[in-house]
Amino acid sequence: MASKNKFQMEFPIRSSLRILYNQISSPDGLSEWFADNVNLRGKIYTFFWDGDEQEAELLNKKNNQGIKFRWLDEPAETYFELKIEVDDITQDISLMVTDFAEDEEDKEEVKLLWEKQIEKLRQSIGS
Secondary structure, three states: OOOOEEEEEEEEEOOOHHHHHHHHHOHHHHHHHOOOEEEEEOOEEEEEEOOEEEEEEEEEEEOOOEEEEEEOOOOOOOOEEEEEEEOOOOOOEEEEEEEEEOOHHHHHHHHHHHHHHHHHHHHHHOO
16 A cells, blocks of 8 residues: 555634534534544444444544544554644634545545535534
8 A cells, every 4th residue: 555645734613612622522523524423432433424434543632622533444654633723812713634645636535525524514513
């Protein structure tokens, strides 16, 4: 398998920190925008989409700051992270998404998928 390259995207989100953190870190919150359904057993999150399922291991979770997962069927050095950043001056909130892609074409597809998902996130919190 080709090595994957890390990339980051920033999405401004109009929401309270608490609401956004709940949406990105809890199975119920993730079920509203990221997947059709999400189950949690220990540190393993199972995501369901249209009859498919994919498992991810929770690598890191910091209250009101973010969450980091690794897909179990992806290379060990890859992960995806949803990190909340608050501007010190304006208090504006952004969601930083870190993910991996094999090449530029794959990166564009992954970015489009994230943009679509983040739009669902914004709708789920009324942003």
